[in-house]
Amino acid sequence: MTDAEYVNIWMRPERPARGPKPTYSRAQIAEAAIRIADAEGLEAATMRRVAAEIGAGAMSLYRYVPSRDDLVELVADRLQGEIDVSGLPSGDWRADLAHYAHEVRAMWLRHPWVATVHRSLHSYGPNQLRLIEHVMGVLDGHVSIDENLQLIALLNSYVEGAVREEISSTEEVRRSGLSEPERIARSYPRIRQVVESGDYPIFTKIVMQARRPRLSREDQFRHGLDRVLDCIATAVTTPAPVLGEEP
Amino acid sequence: MTDAEYVNIWMRPERPARGPKPTYSRAQIAEAAIRIADAEGLEAATMRRVAAEIGAGAMSLYRYVPSRDDLVELVADRLQGEIDVSGLPSGDWRADLAHYAHEVRAMWLRHPWVATVHRSLHSYGPNQLRLIEHVMGVLDGHVSIDENLQLIALLNSYVEGAVREEISSTEEVRRSGLSEPERIARSYPRIRQVVESGDYPIFTKIVMQARRPRLSREDQFRHGLDRVLDCIATAVTTPAPVLGEEP
DNA sequence: GCGAAACCGCGTACAGCGTACCCAGTGGAG
DNA sequence: CTCCACTGGGTACGCTGTACGCGGTTTCGC
Known part of the structure; x- marks a missing residue:
């Protein structure tokens, strides 16, 4: 009920109105997820893994984020911040x-x-x-x-x-x-298989071309x-x- | 070992050189997966679900496709065929x-x-x-x-x-x-929250503009x-x- | 024609996932 | 001071991809 009240993550206040102060912050959580994703890909940034990264219990993350999709939302926005x-x-x-x-x-x-x-x-x-x-x-x-x-x-x-x-x-x-x-x-x-089949002349052209030195990625x-x-x-x-x- | 021999799905022959004739075909499998995905999204096209759709046992799919990623590869190529x-x-x-x-x-x-x-x-x-x-x-x-x-x-x-x-x-x-x-x-x-904050004039402009009738999506x-x-x-x-x- | 080998379909089993639910403790509002 | 909305977190469930091994079937080499 408390989560369904909000349209999305950004509608929910980071600090609750009452009760004890949360131990962690959204920024901290997003950073942890990004750290894991940088090292092992986004799929490695599971709820348990991110929780462990910030030193929390597995289910504690759900106090900050209603679902993994919302965690990804947090991460995505933080990346845009870069x-x-x-x-x-x-x-x-x-x-x-x-x-x-x-x-x-x-x-x-x-x-x-x-x-x-x-x-x-x-x-x-x-x-x-x-x-x-x-x-x-x-x-x-x-x-x-x-x-x-x-x-x-x-x-x-x-x-x-x-x-x-x-x-x-x-x-x-x-x-x-x-x-x-x-x-x-x-x-x-x-x-090799594709080129040697002879059915794909343009693909072959591309492959041959690719051997030559080219511009840098950035150029x-x-x-x-x-x-x-x-x-x-x-x-x-x-x-x-x-x-x-x-x- | 038999799977690791091949670089990717397309290197592996659809029909084996020896042994019994496969009951299903790649086309059939890809079609089944697409049917499920059309109805419930790609994430609903699990290995078990696709297998059930073609009337096979859960693990039988792995005779045709080394992993789910390769199943998706099959699906993607079939979509390009459209x-x-x-x-x-x-x-x-x-x-x-x-x-x-x-x-x-x-x-x-x-x-x-x-x-x-x-x-x-x-x-x-x-x-x-x-x-x-x-x-x-x-x-x-x-x-x-x-x-x-x-x-x-x-x-x-x-x-x-x-x-x-x-x-x-x-x-x-x-x-x-x-x-x-x-x-x-x-x-x-x-x-509403964003607009009313007053911090985002251009976003507000976009929202206001969006109320007017616009060109069709296709146009x-x-x-x-x-x-x-x-x-x-x-x-x-x-x-x-x-x-x-x-x- | 006849093993042997290569393949078939599939049941069982396991680790890991997202997350529902429940609990005891905590700290600000009245 | 009491109340209760909040906290962190343990347990449990249903689902996932897939490793492994089984007994049956087809084809090749001899």
Whole structure:
């Protein structure tokens, strides 16, 4: 009953109105979960494990968090807190968005298991709200709210997609327990099989191409990002042709 | 030992060289899992449940699939098989990519739980390969392989991001068991709380804007897609300034 | 034609998970 | 000072993925 009263975690006050002072804090719990996830992946951050990490009994965690999903929600919001957007609407929207994109990428690379987090997009934790304010503030005034939403969504999609790709090989290494060369050596037979079947000329082309030295991951990311920002630029310079709102 | 021999599911032959003929097929298993997932979400498609669905004993599934992750791999590839790209390099690259994007969106909306699937990007199942061939074939010749990879990745990121957003509210409805109006009513207090705090002007702006009637989901998707295709167009008309490969 | 080997389907068993429930102790509100 | 909403936490349950071993079936090598 007491938990069902609240729509989500963020509606529940951290400190109770009455009764003894809680021994632990949400921040402490989220940090512990992140520490475990960094070392062994998010699936290792079980309720018992996180409880043990902060020195609590297994079931005590449920005094702070109604379910594991909410624990993940806490973690997700804390990760968003790592993204520095403090000086964000600086006047130069392009530099601002590039900075934001690189911040997000850096966070994802620090915590590759974010790719496995399924958050509700409608929980509106404090750090999610802070991001919304700063990042959407960048284009606010230049474009309509609708366009702003769509453009930032596009940027987020690009960053997520690009970093997911970057992460996937790394994470496979972690999960399999094999080293990078071992993993490549192991996946080689399948690639060989596919290439040698002769049915996939373009895939073969990609594989052959991949042997050549390429740009660094970061340069690749920057290059794609520039493209996305160009795309956003056309929307910023050309005011929205939708209803109302002309500057 | 017998399983560890193979790099991944697709390296293992469906029919064994010796021994009795298997009673079930991979297609049958994947279909059963998809049927369950469509009805109750992917997490409901447990090994026991899928086995029961095809009329097999719980442990019999492991004769076909080394682990649940591989079952998901099977499912993921079968979902990719639902994407129709049969007539794909048609000559009109823009129409082709738009068609592909709408196909992907339609598949995601048919199976909203794909958002929770974590596939290895390097398993190279038959349908993934088929998609690569047809979709990358569209821009092949127009741009370098490197650019092709990057542009298709951008398109995929957009589609995924956009559809994820579309799905998230729908899925929340399914998970919570509440109806759409109930869910909105329940999340309303948090939104109210945030708006009334006065600390989040842009978020407030978004909320206010959201009350107005907007474009249909599909039109929104199409609009964003057009932007991405415009972005791709600049890369297609301007040949890549990278090493080699001029038409 | 005939072992032997490789496979089949499946029952049992186990560790680990999220979490419902219950308990005794605690500290602020009246 | 009393009350009771709160605390931390132990026990227990149903579920999960899956290791292992069984007896029957099919195919290969001879």
